[in-house]
Amino acid sequence: MGEISEKLLLQVEEDDTDQHPCCPHGPTVLFYRQNQTHRDGFYACAAYRNPKLCAFRMDHMKWKGNQIKRVPDIRAYPQERYDEDPDPTSHLKALSQDDVHAQYFFDQQALKFIADQCCLLKIDKVVCMGAPRLHFYLRRIQKMQSFLLDFDERFSKYLSPQEFCLYNMCNNHFFYNRQPFEMFLKCNNDERILIVTDPPFGCRTELITNTLRSLKRLHNSLNQLPATPLSIFWVYPYYMANYIKQDMPELQMCDYKLNYTNHSRYTNVGNSRRSYGSPVRIFTNVPLDLLRLPLAQGYKHCDKCQRDTAIENVHCDRCRNCCSQNGQTYRHCELCDMCVKPNYVHCSNCRRCCQRVGHDCALYQSMQHCWLCGQRGHIESNCEIWSQLSRQTNQPQLKAGRCLICGQQCHRERNCPRRNRYFKESEFMGQTLIRSQNRKLVAARNKDKTRKFKKL
Incomplete structure (x- = not known):
């Protein structure tokens, strides 16, 4: 923040x-x-x-x-309102201060895409969290029930309490009475609801995650449901995927590129636009094979992935996926045993592909997740757990450019068939958890880390 x-x-x-x-x-x-x-x-x-x-x-x-006696911060809803406006975002000045609002509005193609997916998924109600233009588009064009939660109080002059509440998505705080919103969340057995959130890109993903989960619990409580998932469209740049997956591993990235009308970079028009299109994507818990990306806008269907993807995204048989994220055609690096950006070069010291310019091995390695133990802060050749494991099992010192576990060149440690002898892996909601089979070794290492922390 x-x-x-x-x-x-x-x-x-x-x-x-x-x-x-x-x-x-x-x-x-x-x-x-x-x-x-x-x-x-x-x-x-x-x-x-x-x-x-x-x-x-x-x-x-x-x-x-x-x-300390705490007084609820519930403001009275403004009584004086303007006449109904088709879409006030067309003439209101955007609050584009990035440290607060970062208010950017979807273009017409993005609005239509989201609306089309709502119809395709048979969505009955949409919660527009920080997406005011989408709210007005859905209620005017699609005649769909929508509720706007936004930090911009100006919308209270155009919308009634049954459609709008002044709201802080970073802490799930309602400045007005939230009862109308709770009434909106109540659904019949056959009704479907979707949350579309477009947070400022400077927001911490942990905060948005906590808010989304709080709204899910509220929805389930109001409708007397068990732990039922709530459909989510989270609009964020593709380069934040690791942060989102860490907090909400059930979300997957859709390849559709969303554009804004009032942002010079996150758009497909203008001299400042990115060469490979807007980096803004939708992260969703809706199965990707249910979404339909428009062919006329540069998308296709991949029969092997069984989902729609960008036309420049080439399927990799080795990775078993269409791996491109940033609008370029990725290539498979045999040394990394994974698909990488086409302009990346392989660093033998880091054992990974990285940018050509400004590469600092020490800094880069400090931000990597080890392919052996799964922990962040080092690469495989510096893994303490593997170093101790290999000594205990009398593993020979292996040459550079080979798998550290078995010594072969055709794969890396992530895909080694012998890794389950040393590391136990489990998957939960798409997230892989890695633990050493030697529990005593891990316990000793954690105890040592605790001692170092206390000395600090």
Whole structure:
């Protein structure tokens, strides 16, 4: 979140913000540094990603929630309203300050694409979270039930409480009475509901994830349902895929490129546009084979993947997938044993393909996930778990450019047929968890890390 997010971690648990102090923008978020515990952290604004715009800050140890009377921040809904406008986003000035609103509006093709998918999936109701233009498009063109949750209070002059609530998606805070929204969430047995969220790209994915899960629990509670998944369209750049998958592994990326009308880079028109199209995609828990991407806009159907994809995306038989994400045609690197961007070059020191210019091996390796143990912060040749395992099992020292487990050149450690002798893998909702078969070794390593942390 601006100056804060790049240096600090944050604690987000289910509905834990109810126990946090409030600033004028609702419950705050607990931040802490990487070498600290939660007790050493501080509370700061969830909505304003720049401390200069909201200076609220409170040390964790100073917050005594049970000793302070908290007054709910519920504002009265404005009584004076303008006449109904077909789409006020066509003339309202966008609040494009990236540290707060980052308000960008979908173009007509993006609006039609989302509306078409709603019809295809037989969606009856749509929650537009931070997507005002989509809300007006759905209610005007598609005649579909839609509810707008947005941080821009100006929309209260155009919409009734049955369609709009002033809302902070970073902490799931309703500034108005949320009862009309709860009435909207109530569905008949045959009704389907979809949440479309278009957060500012500077938002922490942990916060949006927590909000989406809170809304899912609210929906299930109101409709007296068990743990039923709620359909989600999360609009975000493709390069944030790893962060989203880490927080919500059930989401997959759709290859459709969304454009904005008032952003110079995230569009397919203008001199500043990207050569390979907008980087904005939809992450969804809807099976990708149910979505239909328009052929006339440069998309095709892959029979091997059984889903629609971009026309430049070539299926890789080795990876068993159409791997391109950024609009280029990826190529398969035999040394990495995976598909990479066409302009990447292989670094034998890092054992991966990376950018040609400005590559710093030490920095790059510190951000990688080890293909052996799955932990972040090192590559396979520096893996402590594998180093100790190989010594215990008398594994010979292997040559560079070969699989560290078996010594063959035709694959890497991720795909080695012998890896299950040393590492136990399990999958849950698309996320792979890796553990060493030697539990004593892992326990000893974790204990050693705890000692080092206490010394700090």
